[in-house]
Amino acid sequence: MTRDISQHTLDPDDWDETRALGHRMLDDMFDYLMSLRERPAWVSPPPQSRAALDAPTPMEGAQLEDVYQSFKEHILPYPTGNQHPGFFGWVMGNGTPTGMLADMLASGMNPHLAGYDQSAPMVEKQVISWFADLLGFPPESSGLLVSGGTMANLNALAVARCERAGFDIRREGLSGAPQLTVYGGAETHNWIVKACELTGLGSKAFRKVPCGDDYAIDVKACRDMIRSDIEAGCKPFCLIATVGTVNTGASDDVAALRALADEFGLWLHVDGAFGALAALAPEARRQVEAQSLADSIAFDLHKWGYQPYEIGCVIIRDDAAHKGAFAQNATYISSMERGLAVDSTYFADRGLQLSRGFRALKAWMLMKETGADKLGALIQQNVDLAHYLAKRVDDENNLEIMAPAPLNIVCFRYVAPSTDEAALDALNRDILYRIQESGEALPSHTMIKGRFCLRACVANHRTRKEDIDKLIELALRFGREIAGDRA
Ligand SMILES: Cc1ncc(COP(=O)(O)O)c(C=O)c1O
Numbered sequence: 001m002t003r004d005i006s007q008h009t010l011d012p013d014d015w016d017e018t019r020a021l022g023h024r025m026l027d028d029m030f031d032y033l034m035s036l037r038e039r040p041a042w043v044s045p046p047p048q049s050r051a052a053l054d055a056p057t058p059m060e061g062a063q064l065e066d067v068y069q070s071f072k073e074h075i076l077p078y079p080t081g082n083q084h085p086g087f088f089g090w091v092m093g094n095g096t097p098t099g100m101l102a103d104m105l106a107s108g109m110n111p112h113l114a115g116y117d118q119s120a121p122m123v124e125k126q127v128i129s130w131f132a133d134l135l136g137f138p139p140e141s142s143g144l145l146v147s148g149g150t151m152a153n154l155n156a157l158a159v160a161r162c163e164r165a166g167f168d169i170r171r172e173g174l175s176g177a178p179q180l181t182v183y184g185g186a187e188t189h190n191w192i193v194k195a196c197e198l199t200g201l202g203s204k205a206f207r208k209v210p211c212g213d214d215y216a217i218d219v220k221a222c223r224d225m226i227r228s229d230i231e232a233g234c235k236p237f238c239l240i241a242t243v244g245t246v247n248t249g250a251s252d253d254v255a256a257l258r259a260l261a262d263e264f265g266l267w268l269h270v271d272g273a274f275g276a277l278a279a280l281a282p283e284a285r286r287q288v289e290a291q292s293l294a295d296s297i298a299f300d301l302h303k304w305g306y307q308p309y310e311i312g313c314v315i316i317r318d319d320a321a322h323k324g325a326f327a328q329n330a331t332y333i334s335s336m337e338r339g340l341a342v343d344s345t346y347f348a349d350r351g352l353q354l355s356r357g358f359r360a361l362k363a364w365m366l367m368k369e370t371g372a373d374k375l376g377a378l379i380q381q382n383v384d385l386a387h388y389l390a391k392r393v394d395d396e397n398n399l400e401i402m403a404p405a406p407l408n409i410v411c412f413r414y415v416a417p418s419t420d421e422a423a424l425d426a427l428n429r430d431i432l433y434r435i436q437e438s439g440e441a442l443p444s445h446t447m448i449k450g451r452f453c454l455r456a457c458v459a460n461h462r463t464r465k466e467d468i469d470k471l472i473e474l475a476l477r478f479g480r481e482i483a484g485d486r487a
Helices: 017-035 047-052 065-076 097-109 120-135 149-164 190-197 219-229 253-263 275-282 289-291 319-326 358-393 423-437 465-486
Strands: 141-146 179-183 205-208 234-244 267-271 297-302 312-316 397-399 408-416 444-448 451-457
Touching: 017 065, 017 097, 047 065, 047 408, 097 358, 120 141, 120 312, 120 358, 141 149, 141 319, 149 179, 149 190, 149 267, 149 297, 149 312, 149 319, 179 190, 179 219, 190 205, 205 219, 219 234, 219 253, 219 297, 253 267, 275 297, 275 312, 275 358, 275 451, 312 319, 358 397, 358 408, 358 451, 358 465, 397 465, 408 423, 408 465, 423 444, 423 451, 423 465
Parallel strands: 179 205, 179 234, 234 267, 267 297
Antiparallel strands: 141 312, 297 312, 397 408, 408 451, 444 451
16 A cells, blocks of 8 residues: 655645634734733632643644634633733743744744854844843853753853863863862852752852842852862862842842952853843942953843743853853764855854754844833833832831842731741741732742741833732731731
């Protein structure tokens, strides 16, 4: 029996029908984005949706229309809520209508971004050079768009390790090498632990330096730790400064850390996952300006760039160092003098991924449509709203600020007279659950000095003053209800 070897494709049988459905999808998503404020910030998925999302492998396909209905019924109504104006949890991005359209255009075009002589890498290079410029890095800096802050930081740590290990670590690996050590404040995000484990340095390579009352790294303590590690035979290679720590939004003294890095010949990396883009804000920029002194910086556009997931960026001041950490020379991807394969691995030689998507398009469209000034004004607006929240907390007898709030994160808790610390922790846990389950606002939580508190990060371009007032009202209302129940 002969088989027709050209009978299958994934293009639709009926293009007009798929086009019409596509138009409806677009309309539905616009309706969805336009009505975010009217829906709850978050709803836990009900049992029927959990069951629908736990179905056996479909061996036979279904009509796209039916698949789309399932999406509308079981998936779309149950997100984390990060797009909602009342969402204050963790540091999540919110997305924009243009970002959504850009992702569709990028996916429709679907180029492969290892490099090659085509338009898309030119877009990515342009985006990186715009942000290098905005963050104060020289035009010849290298960079890469990646999936997020963790990957951007990992990329930079891999470069730092190659540059400052003092031997050919790519060839030799770590066996027989002295313990390489990297330093960051106790408030450093835990990407560093994953990165140390993954790069073979081991989690013990990360030296957690104490922070002061401002939650910034204690530079003197860091110097002492470096000295005693050298005496013990270790090889310090990298300092990590954070601008905008995840717990409280504090920023390390990058200028002092630059001097310390130079004193010991270390690489200085800045984790600016969200804080780096404060450089665009008219006033908040002062808190992060010194980040331009770093050898490398990581930041996300899916946080304070307001873009849909996923898009992060790493900038490395020295392109040779960047390439030196990743470039390979397999014949099947080598660059040619002419034809498509000119520069065939431009980006693949600066990171782990070979196949890469066109995430640059949404950043390019954001910058072209919005411009850096408006982006900076939005970031400043978030900072101003966070300061307003801190002031509202300060003004309420039953609320207490738990840490300084220099940027856009406010940690606070409800306090009731003559309640001990353990009971206050439990009370604030319950307040958190009730606020989240009300769907009216969505803060997250953290521990500050061993105390449970509510944590509000203002990073949403949709958030207004009334959303801050609502959060305060909810914390007070539930706090009084729960404290009253317990009295
Ligand atoms: C300071 C900091 N660094 C790194 C990260 C990790 O970034 P991502 O979640 O994009 O991987 C975060 C995430 O919130 C962060 O706040």
